[in-house]
Amino acid sequence: MNAIHVALLMLMLTVAMPAALADSPRPPVAAANAAEGIAPGRPALEFINTGFENASPLQWETDADGTVHVRLLYDYERNSPNRAAGHWHFQLQGRPGSDLTLVLHDFDNIYNGKPGAAVSKKSICYVSPDGRAPSGRAPSAGWSRSVVGGSWKVVPAEFLAGNLLRVRVYLDGPSLYLARLEPYRLADLERLLSEIRGHRLVQIDTIGKTVEGRPLEIVRVGDPKAPYRVLLRARAHAWEPGGNWVVQGLIRSLLEDDETSRKCLKRYCLYVLPMANKDGVARGLTRFNMLGRDLNRDWDRPADPKLAPENHALETWIRRMTEQGKPLHFAMDLHNDEGGGLHISRPPIENLQRHLDRMKRFEQLLRKHTWFTEGSSGSKFRNPGTIGEGLLERYGIDACILEFNCNWIAGLKQHPSASAWEQFGRQLRLVYFDYFDEVDAASGDAR
Numbered sequence: 538m539n540a541i542h543v544a545l546l547m548l549m550l551t552v553a554m555p556a557a558l559a560d561s562p563r564p565p566v567a568a569a570n571a572a573e574g575i576a577p578g579r580p581a582l583e584f585i586n587t588g589f590e591n592a593s594p595l596q597w598e599t600d601a602d603g604t605v606h607v608r609l610l611y612d613y614e615r616n617s618p619n620r621a622a623g624h625w626h627f628q629l630q631g632r633p634g635s636d637l638t639l640v641l642h643d644f645d646n647i648y649n650g651k652p653g654a655a656v657s658k659k660s661i662c663y664v665s666p667d668g669r670a671p672s673g674r675a676p677s678a679g680w681s682r683s684v685v686g687g688s689w690k691v692v693p694a695e696f697l698a699g700n701l702l703r704v705r706v707y708l709d710g711p712s713l714y715l716a717r718l719e720p721y722r723l724a725d726l727e728r729l730l731s732e733i734r735g736h737r738l739v740q741i742d743t744i745g746k747t748v749e750g751r752p753l754e755i756v757r758v759g760d761p762k763a764p765y766r767v768l769l770r771a772r773a774h775a776w777e778p779g780g781n782w783v784v785q786g787l788i789r790s791l792l793e794d795d796e797t798s799r800k801c802l803k804r805y806c807l808y809v810l811p812m813a814n815k816d817g818v819a820r821g822l823t824r825f826n827m828l829g830r831d832l833n834r835d836w837d838r839p840a841d842p843k844l845a846p847e848n849h850a851l852e853t854w855i856r857r858m859t860e861q862g863k864p865l866h867f868a869m870d871l872h873n874d875e876g877g878g879l880h881i882s883r884p885p886i887e888n889l890q891r892h893l894d895r896m897k898r899f900e901q902l903l904r905k906h907t908w909f910t911e912g913s914s915g916s917k918f919r920n921p922g923t924i925g926e927g928l929l930e931r932y933g934i935d936a937c938i939l940e941f942n943c944n945w946i947a948g949l950k951q952h953p954s955a956s957a958w959e960q961f962g963r964q965l966r967l968v969y970f971d972y973f974d975e976v977d978a979a980s981g982d983a984r
């Protein structure tokens with residue numbers, strides 16, 4: 538076994554046993570470094586790697602006491618004072634056995650025209666030796682519930698005056714990934730799509746392209762002749778991966794071919810736009826699309842095909858569904874924020890009360906079937922131009938925004954994780970099953 542074989546073996550062991558390694562006592566650093574031929578004078582931090590998908594654009598420097606200052610770059614909204622930086626995802630490369638202190642800068646966002654910090658005392662950070670996401674198995678070959686866990690874990694972050702965040706990490710090996718949340722990248726979406734493509738209950742249609750030409754898919758799960766139709770959109774905002782994990786959990790669970798999924802798919806057909814802001818996700822941006830448009834704004838008017846092709850494609854698809862006699866009965870847009878909760882749409886329409894009654898019922902079902910506990914926005918809350926407001930006002934679709942708290946899941950008393958969000962998606966199956974039962978009974982005009 539030569540040195541390359543040893544290195545490969547070490548790599549395989551690292552990939553196979555991240556949890557065990559993370560929990561093991563620190564190795565004798567000098568001995569480990571000597572074994573790897575690392576000179577004692579090697580700096581603790583050699584490089585910050587952002588040359589991969591979803592890595593955040595940033596600048597960095599190390600000060601005299603060794604603290605690493607990471608300055609995130611904002612993305613900007615067109616014709617607006619709004620700017621956003623809240624996503625971080627990068628790889629530290631340095632000397633194994635090093636303790637590193639990082640200070641993250643530039644969270645001074647402007648949101649809806651007002652200053653607002655993207656982090657708080659509640660903020661946390663995720664680290665992983667290999668950046669690996671949890672994975673599942675293909676449904677066609679004896680679809681199994683078992684999901685292989687990823688390697689991300691939470692480390693504390695300290696909120697400092699001036700909207701800074703200090704994070705202390707330990708380099709077990711020569712590199713360590715840091716991220717705001719467990720990332721869900723285009724590669725993760727591709728893996729899901731290749732897993733389900735060809736399934737008899739799945740159809741994947743490309744409905745348009747992003748500003749940079751990436752394909753936008755609508756994933757249909759179920760029988761298009763089912764009496765009800767649900768649309769879920771995820772990832773309008775690039776920094777918010779929660780919705781991607783949720784729709785992955787929902788899609789996988791509906792394809793399990795168990796009694797629950799069979800009865801659900803007799804009642805409703807699911808349509809998902811899994812990653813609206815693919816360009817932003819690929820480039821590690823925070824909020825806006827590549828031409829400075831917020832994909833969860835301006836839904837009170839037709840989407841601009843040049844500046845917001847992601848919204849134009851979705852709106853064209855929604856209109857076509859309606860024209861084909863297959864209107865949507867429910868639409869939900871999935872987000873992350875610092876609070877969590879269901880944002881109820883209240884545009885000035887006739888029969889708003891009927892919508893509010895249905896949403897009350899929906900919230901009750903979320904509480905009954907999922908770990909949701911955060912509650913819904915009050916009667917004074919309005920955020921005109923969101924997709925929830927726009928689809929209700931302009932297309933008569935019962936539509937809402939669901940925010941997932943990015944720091945804490947109160948219903949589970951734990952920090953967010955990919956598996957907790959996938960679990961939520963699985964639990965959503967029965968929410969819609971019961972919701973449409975009620976809609977059916979309450980009014981004849983729902984179909």
Ligand SMILES: [Zn+2]
Pocket residue numbers: 774777833872873
């Ligand atoms: Zn959002």
